[in-house]
Amino acid sequence: MSIFERYLTLWVALAMVAGIGIGSAAPALVGMIAAAELARVNLVVAVLIWAMVYPMMVGVDPGSLKDVLKQPKGLAITLAVNWLIKPFTMAALGVLFFEHVFADLIAPADAQQYIAGLILLGAAPCTAMVFVWSHLTRGDETYTLLQVSVNDMVMVFAFAPIVAVLLGVTDIAVPWGTLILSALLFVALPLAAGLWSRHRLGTAIRIAAFRDRIKPWSIVGLIATVVILFGLQGEVILDRPQVIVLIAVPILIQSYGIFALAYAAAYALRVPHRIAAPCALIGTSNFFELAVAVAISLFGLNSGAALATVVGVLVEVPVMLSLVAFANRTRARFA
Numbered sequence: 002m003s004i005f006e007r008y009l010t011l012w013v014a015l016a017m018v019a020g021i022g023i024g025s026a027a028p029a030l031v032g033m034i035a036a037a038e039l040a041r042v043n044l045v046v047a048v049l050i051w052a053m054v055y056p057m058m059v060g061v062d063p064g065s066l067k068d069v070l071k072q073p074k075g076l077a078i079t080l081a082v083n084w085l086i087k088p089f090t091m092a093a094l095g096v097l098f099f100e101h102v103f104a105d106l107i108a109p110a111d112a113q114q115y116i117a118g119l120i121l122l123g124a125a126p127c128t129a130m131v132f133v134w135s136h137l138t139r140g141d142e143t144y145t146l147l148q149v150s151v152n153d154m155v156m157v158f159a160f161a162p163i164v165a166v167l168l169g170v171t172d173i174a175v176p177w178g179t180l181i182l183s184a185l186l187f188v189a190l191p192l193a194a195g196l197w198s199r200h201r202l203g204t205a206i207r208i209a210a211f212r213d214r215i216k217p218w219s220i221v222g223l224i225a226t227v228v229i230l231f232g233l234q235g236e237v238i239l240d241r242p243q244v245i246v247l248i249a250v251p252i253l254i255q256s257y258g259i260f261a262l263a264y265a266a267a268y269a270l271r272v273p274h275r276i277a278a279p280c281a282l283i284g285t286s287n288f289f290e291l292a293v294a295v296a297i298s299l300f301g302l303n304s305g306a307a308l309a310t311v312v313g314v315l316v317e318v319p320v321m322l323s324l325v326a327f328a329n330r331t332r333a334r335f336a
Contacts, residue, residue, distance in 0.1 A: 009220060010322050016227040017319075023228065024235020031232045040178030041294035046229055047186045052222035054132040054187060056215045058195025059208065060142035072144065075267065075276040079148050082263045082284040083126040084159055090258065091123025092116070092167045094251035103247050111305045115248055118309025120167045121296050123255065124160055126152055127286030129187035130321070133223060134286065135279035137325045139332075145279045146192065152283065153184055156291075164295070176294040183290055227318050234311055241308070248312040256320045260285040264328070267335075274335035278328040286321055289314045 024031050037044045095116035099107055107115070128149060135145040157180065202208045231238070238245055263284050267277035292310040300306040 009223075010319075010326070012224050013227050013318060013322060016224045017231045020228040020231025020233075021235040021238055024232040025239065028236075031235070034229060035233055040182045041176055041297075042179060042182050042186065042290050043229075043233075046226055049222040049226045049229070050129045050133075050187055051191055053136075053219045053226070054129060054191040055194055056212055056219045057132045057136040057142050057145070058191040059198050059212050059215070061146055061192065061195055062143055062199075063196065072272070072276055074270045074272050075144060075280040076148055076151060078263055078266050078270070078272070079152065079280050079283050080155065082259060082266075083152060084155060084163070086262070087126070087255075087259055087284055088120065088124040088163050088167060091251070091255050092120050094255055095119035098247070098251045106247065107244075114300060114305025115309045117168055117300065118292075118296050118304075118306035118313075119248075119251060119255075121164060121292040121306065122252070122287050122289070122310055122313040124163045124167070125288035125292045125295075126156070126283060128153060128183055128288050130286055130317070131279065131283045132187075132191075133219065134282040134321055134325055136219060138278035138282070138328045139275060140279035141273075141275040144276050145283075146188075148279065148283055149188060153180075153188070156180070156288070160291070168299075176291065176298065179291055179294045183288070223318075230314055230318075234315060237308065237311060238315070244308070245312055245315070248309050249316050252313055252316050253320065256285050256316070257324075260324050271336050274328075274332045277335060278325075278332075281328070282321065282324060285324060287313050287317060289317065 034045050035043070099112035099115050104112070131149055132145060134140075135142070198211065199208055202211055260281050263281035264277065267280050272280065289310060292313065293307060296304065296306040296310045
């Protein structure tokens with residue numbers, strides 16, 4: 002690995018600090034970036050995520066799709082963790098911390114808002130960034146694409162009912178525009194570009210060489226995304242640091258707990274590491290665009306629920322990088 006890749010965690014930490022600094026020093030610039038939005042999806046961030054996802058899509062081999070279904074265990078773990086476990090453990094952790102552990106520190110009305118935001122995060126598994134985490138763990142590109150695609154289809158039908166049950170709200174307006182645009186920008190278009198690139202390159206040797214050349218841009222896109230995300234939320238971080246920390250506690254426990262559960266299940270079922278790592282990371286990561294959009298539509302822009310979903314965004318990148326590092330260190334233990 003190059004020095005740039007080896008010290009990725011350091012560059013991301015510096016990007017977080019830089020983002021907060023830019024958010025404070027140049028609010029007009031941050032405001033312009035925030036305004037570049039369509040269906041709750043920030044288009045500047047979308048371009049950067051597209052740059053991160055594209056190198057992995059070049060590795061998707063259509064001819065191997067028929068072999069993917071020969072490994073059903075990874076997909077089964079992903080679906081079970083994402084839809085039968087994760088939303089409910091997130092709700093339980095929210096209630097535990099904000100109605101009991103932090104009860105003396107948070108007003109009851111605020112506590113209910115934070116619980117609602119955590120539930121929205123737990124019911125929205127990730128779509129786009131999973132490709133980045135899979136890429137960093139040398140995951141199977143084709144299998145990761147299958148996992149994300151199936152997950153998205155389940156989300157269309159399961160997100161609203163699960164949130165309705167856990168929140169006790171029946172009139173949930175699912176932002177279909179956000180769902181459709183995200184699937185188009187982060188899955189369909191990069192996949193089409195990757196397949197076109199494979200066709201143009203022709204041989205496996207030329208494809209591998211091309212991927213090596215464009216791989217650094219994936220990391221550059223990740224770092225730039227972190228700068229923008231923390232720039233957009235810099236004011237919130239500086240104004241309410243104590244609340245940010247309190248909300249982050251159950252999110253951290255949920256993230257590491259869900260990863261441990263999925264990763265251990267994959268190990269016990271002898272799932273190959275190239276499938277096991279992305280399988281565990283999909284459940285850990287969140288579809289924050291969807292969670293933030295629903296929180297704002299249900300509770301308002303300045304609500305505690307919206308703040309909780311934003312904290313999920315801030316926590317995700319450092320947490321996922323630590324889990325990527327752990328997955329890479331434990332690769333040799335898998336069959």
